[in-house]
Amino acid sequence: MGGQVVTITSGKGGVGKTTATANLGVALARRGQRVVCIDADIGLRNLDVVLGLENRIVYDLVDVIEGRAKLRQGLIKDKRLPELHLLPAAQKRDKTAVTDKQMIKLCDDLRKEFDFVLVDSPAGIEGGFKYSIAPAYQVLIVVTPEVSSVRDADRVIGLVEAQEKSSPRLIINRMRPSMVRRGEMLATSDVLEILSIELLGIVPEDEAIITSTNKGHPVALEDHSPAGAAFTRIAQRMMGEDVAFQALDESGGLLDRFSRLFRR
């Protein structure tokens, strides 16, 4: 037995994978889960700055995989949350530095000590994406309600489903309810109808994400921001709790719940 390996991916870049990983890590750790976040975006390291841990890096993912550092030495412990850890990406290497097999072995070792191993996948569908989903027990797809993001998500869902894994679940990020009401943004029901996968949560567009990233202080550390609260609810669902979907969308929670009922 052991913890679960959950990979956060999207296909398209810039939709909020790293923000989601950081905030889910924080929200899970706040609820007493032992969490390690792995930045798998080798060469384009960012999860460290989003978490505000960039000044504490000594070793990285590639150092651990190549045996220059022990697993314990590579992990950065978050002083705000004793249960939260980061394994940062190497900045001076590229995606060829890691193989699928090495990632599977690393995550298997981490699962023995952690409840959740969150892998922040790079954008794209090449090597970095492949080694990120190789160890996953569960894959979370982050999508924004835009044509390019939904199209890329569809491609990624196809690639994940082609593997022997449980079906991926969806996080719709940067939702703007007022635009949905005006018919100017794809609604949750539209995205679910097109992608036909299970919804894990909806995160509203929230300026607090920008200010919190400026400071390296993820929104989920506090309870007051809408996005932070949304990430906390997603974390609860990841822990198996049954948390109702909030009224973020056009006709609110009612429509969402109906959509879930009728979804294939």
Next chain:
Amino acid sequence: MNFLERIFGRAASSSDSAESAKLRLQMALAHDRADISPQTLDTMRDEIVGVVSKYVDIDRENVQVTVSRIADVHHVVTNVPVLRTHPTRAKPSPRRATRPAQTKS
């Protein structure tokens, strides 16, 4: 627009760009998912229109051919709005012709 939205109503808008996003996505994904070229899809659409319109009057402008993925099987889904049937030309099914509908006890 699915039936839930029709029931609950989506606010009317002069430029419903979300609706066009959805339609454009469905077309793009049809090509992506099944690797069917837009030309092939158009030809298929025209032939389906030809066959169906032999039997019923249809709204040719609004025939939709999409490809959707259910589990890991691709489905070609065609939506043909029927304006009216022409009873004279419609061939009755052999089943109904030989056995008129009646309840047997």
